[in-house]
Amino acid sequence: MSFGSIEAGGTKFVCALGDEDGQIVKRVTFPTTTPDETMKQVFEFFDSYHLKAIGIGSFGPIDVNPSSQTYGYIKNTPKRSWAHYNFVGAMKSRYEIPIGWSTDVNIAALSEAMNGAGAGLKSVLYLTVGTGIGGGAVVDGRILEGFSHPEMGHIKVESHPRDGFQGLCPFHHNCLEGMAAGPTIEARLKQKGNEIDPNHEVWSFLAHYLAQALYAYTVVLSSDIIILGGGVMKSGQLLSKVKKELVERIADYVEIPPIDKYVGLPALGDDTGITGGLLLAIQEYEKVG
Numbered sequence: 001m002s003f004g005s006i007e008a009g010g011t012k013f014v015c016a017l018g019d020e021d022g023q024i025v026k027r028v029t030f031p032t033t034t035p036d037e038t039m040k041q042v043f044e045f046f047d048s049y050h051l052k053a054i055g056i057g058s059f060g061p062i063d064v065n066p067s068s069q070t071y072g073y074i075k076n077t078p079k080r081s082w083a084h085y086n087f088v089g090a091m092k093s094r095y096e097i098p099i100g101w102s103t104d105v106n107i108a109a110l111s112e113a114m115n116g117a118g119a120g121l122k123s124v125l126y127l128t129v130g131t132g133i134g135g136g137a138v139v140d141g142r143i144l145e146g147f148s149h150p151e152m153g154h155i156k157v158e159s160h161p162r163d164g165f166q167g168l169c170p171f172h173h174n175c176l177e178g179m180a181a182g183p184t185i186e187a188r189l190k191q192k193g194n195e196i197d198p199n200h201e202v203w204s205f206l207a208h209y210l211a212q213a214l215y216a217y218t219v220v221l222s223s224d225i226i227i228l229g230g231g232v233m234k235s236g237q238l239l240s241k242v243k244k245e246l247v248e249r250i251a252d253y254v255e256i257p258p259i260d261k262y263v264g265l266p267a268l269g270d271d272t273g274i275t276g277g278l279l280l281a282i283q284e285y286e287k288v289g
């Protein structure tokens with residue numbers, strides 16, 4: 001059986017063909033331009049296959065509420081030609097098969113939960129710390145959504161006493177993404193994260209914000225594991241700083257799993273997202289059946 005997967009990012013699209021085990025058989029990558037141009041390439045790729053279902057993980061914000069009039073749409077994104085684009089509608093009008101639909105971070109979370117660092121665990125939280133910050137939770141193999149998808153990157157954090165930075169989020173003062181995403185490093189220091197000394201104090205600032213967020217996720221969700229992905233997490237000692245500060249914050253209030261098991265990096269590499277799309281397609285196929 002063949003399944004399709006789309007990892008729709010703000011700068012590039014990855015489309016893949018895979019099997020019922022979630023293994024990728026073939027893939028193509030092309031830049032995200034306009035819906036007309038980009039979807040033409042999507043169709044060119046998938047038209048030659050007989051697929052059982054396709055899973056999409058899209059940049060957002062997107063409408064994931066099945067009872068909404070605009071389910072399947074990309075919402076008010078800064079990528080203007082994609083704002084209010086009916087992505088699932090376009091796919092459904094071309095392919096009369098089940099279409100799974102979620103965010104790019106949620107399909108990465110699904111992938112890590114099923115095949116990666118969270119394999120075998122009941123409840124998995126995945127947070128990506130990169131150009132933006134976003135999180136997804138998977139419980140019993142299902143992506144957690146409600147009226148919408150979570151916006152875990154936008155919880156409020158308290159400033160580090162020595163960090164005078166005002167934040168980059170246009171919507172919130174002192175939200176996690178605005179204070180700790182990759183672009184905040186360059187905005188503070190006029191240098192990119194990978195050029196900065198691992199001992200620079202900026203990493204303590206980022207750890208301070210991330211640990212606050214992880215504390216909140218811990219008391220709200222009690223996931224079995226928190227997986228920290230994204231380019232910023234590859235920097236120096238950030239992960240160990242986050243773990244240390246999280247342990248201090250939790251103190252003994254909640255008995256979390258051993259910290260090195262509780263907070264860690266993803267186990268899957270660059271295929272995380274596109275594999276998650278395949279897993280979502282398989283789930284959608286089994287659901288519709």
Ligand code: ZN
Nearest residue numbers: 154169172175
């Ligand atoms: Zn925000």
